[in-house]
Structure formats: structure tokens, C-alpha cells
Amino acid sequence: MDVYEALYTTRAMRRVRPDPIPEAVQQKILDAAIRAPSGGNSQTWRFLLVDDKEVLGRLGPVYRDCLGQVFTVFYGDRVAAALADPDTPESVAMLSMKRSAEHLAEHFEEYPLMLFSFALGDPTGGSIHPSTWSACLAARAEGVGSAWTSAFALNVAPALEILGVPEAEGWRFASCVTFGYPTGRWGVAPRVPVHEVSYRNHWGTPVGFEVPAPLWSY
């Protein structure tokens, strides 16, 4: 697969089939992940695959509690605004994202594979998130959908306990990614265009070009 197809179409795929992810595909996902850079090339990361239904069954209620907090606390204002005026494009997108996220929570135990990433001594996340994003891109190349969620961070202790993470050694939860073969189609997600979120040489100075439509599409 061309790198641009992966970069443009790796969007959250939360509706997936329960079919297992073959071990050869898991190897490709993790071997791509560890090629990413890390600060000082320290590689102080751990990748924990979860496919045991008993473990997912214990994590599920924890996740649903965390996601509830995400939408009441973290996105509380945006949800309230969307519900108050549900027909604007922003509100439609917000409520669609919320439904999709809740689908993930409700079906947590049905995902065939999850990847939990952990880092040691990485205060900015810059030494762990590139590797996890590489895992998602490699999965895309293999036809496997992914959905990245940080929601466990809202109450991470129970998840760390279930997974046996040695917090006392300094290991910190970075992200959880669900994997699965999607039921829907791949596509390019709409985004605020480059020139509205980019500057040149100083904050607020136009970047100097406009990109009104995606530079890659099917």
C-alpha cells in the first residue's frame, strides 16, 4: 500500500468483525511499531497485546466508566452544545463521534485484539505515540482497522492492576488501540484544512498556501 493511502485513510474504525487477527499480521504491526524513533533512541516502551476474553471482560466495565467520564467531564460542554443545537455540522459530527465511541465501549469485549502501550520516563509522550501510530498505519496496510483511545487515563489504576503493570518502576499507560477487520469502508476523514491550522515563522502569520481539498483521495 502506498504510504499516502495509509496516512489518509487510517481513521478510527470502531465497528469491526470479531474475527481474530492472524499472528503474522500481529507481527507486522508490532515490528513496524518498534521502528519508530524515541528520545535518545531509548526505546523505553512496552507493547501489551490483549486477546484473552477473560482479561477483556475485566477491562470492559473499567473502560465504560472512564468513557462516561470523558463525555461528562472532558467533553461535557461540547456535548451539551451539540445537544442544544443538534443540526449544525459541528453538532452532527460531535454526536456521531460520541455514538461511535460509545459503540466501542459497549462492544469492548468483542474486539479480537487490543494494544496497550506503555512508556518509561517520557513526560511529553513524544517517545511512545509515534510507535503506536506506526502500529495503526501498519494495521491499515493489512486491512485491519484501529481505534486509539486514551480514556483509561481518566481512572488508570484499575486497568494497570488488571494488566499487572509495575507502576512502581515508573511505567505509565500511554494509549489503548482496538484492532479488528472493519465492517464498513475505508475513507478519508474530513478535517479542518491546513491553512486554517498552520502558520509560518510566527503564530498568526499565514502559512502562505491553501490546500482546499485533500491532496490524496480514492
Place this chain on the structure above:
Amino acid sequence: MDVYEALYTTRAMRRVRPDPIPEAVQQKILDAAIRAPSGGNSQTWRFLLVDDKEVLGRLGPVYRDCLGQVFTVFYGDRVAAALADPDTPESVAMLSMKRSAEHLAEHFEEYPLMLFSFALGDPTGGSIHPSTWSACLAARAEGVGSAWTSAFALNVAPALEILGVPEAEGWRFASCVTFGYPTGRWGVAPRVPVHEVSYRNHWGTPVGFEVPAPLWSY
């Protein structure tokens, strides 16, 4: 370019030519970046390209001061250990990385383009670093080398002042990436293999397979 070639060969490229990065390539880099996911699809990010030598000239001394702190404070123990026993593979790698990082600092003003990424309300970095990593992968596809550095975080205030970042609005520095056409060759960086950094279902439980050599190579 195949997605795996990008994932396996996008390693820190700090030795680059001063030739400018064409605007069409800059557009590809940023348009790929904004396709990445962000929490709740909030896209609360800003991308600041810097190619003005006057701005780079003001940032350079700040960066060199920060990098000095990285190697005395953050990696002080590793540097001391490497200097004490410089012939082990770990020491050779550490000292090589240090020389390469110092090359970047010494030649800071000579890079033709830099990308500063900023995020709003993203405590884990999970909503900004995937976009920046996508920028690096797109650059790789265009033959442009990148080097990701977080060193400004050691003393970020002067850099934010120079770039005019409205900290009071909540915008936070996430990363700085240098770009340039490399003087050296692309290659697959050596890494600790997957089975040494991965587990399955519980911390410490073997992942169940070994990947002794990179699954992609030239």
C-alpha cells in the same frame, strides 16, 4: 512509496543539505499531518513552519542551551556510563546519538525548514504526536529527512516568546521537527526486537512469537 518502507526507514536524519523544501512538498507534509486522528476529532492543533533565518537565528542559542541540559540532566547517567566504558555496543550507540544530536544543535540555523507542533488540552500528547509523525512519514515519501526533538521542553518559555505562541490561551509546545534533504543514505535503524519489549494479556507474559530480524528491509 510503500507504507512499510516509510515506517521502517523514517529515522532521525540530522545531516542534511541547506536546499529549500519546495512549497508543494511542504503542502504534502502538512496535509498528511492533519489527516491523523485526535481525541474526539477535536483537531486542537497548530502547525508552525519556520524557514526565516532571522527566526532560526534567535531560536538556535535557546535550542543549544536546552540540548546541553538534555545531556547533563536528562541523559547524564547514560552519558557518564558510556564515557566510562566507550567500547560496548550500547556506549557506541549512545555516543553516536549524542554526536548526531549535537550536530543538529550546532547547525540549527542551517536547516531549511522546521515544523513546530502545538496542542490545546491534550495532557497525554496522544492528540498531537500522531499528526507530527505523519508529517515525518510524508516527508520521507518525498525524500525529505526529519529529526524530531523535544529538547525545547527543557526551557520552553524563550522559544514560545520568539514564536509568539499564546500560552495564556492554553497552547502548549509539543515537538520541533527539522526537515532537509539528507546527505547520507536511508536505512533501517537497529532496534530491540519485538519479543523483548512485548507481552500478551499480562505484563511479563511472552507475546508468543519472535521477530529476530526486521520484517521489511531493502
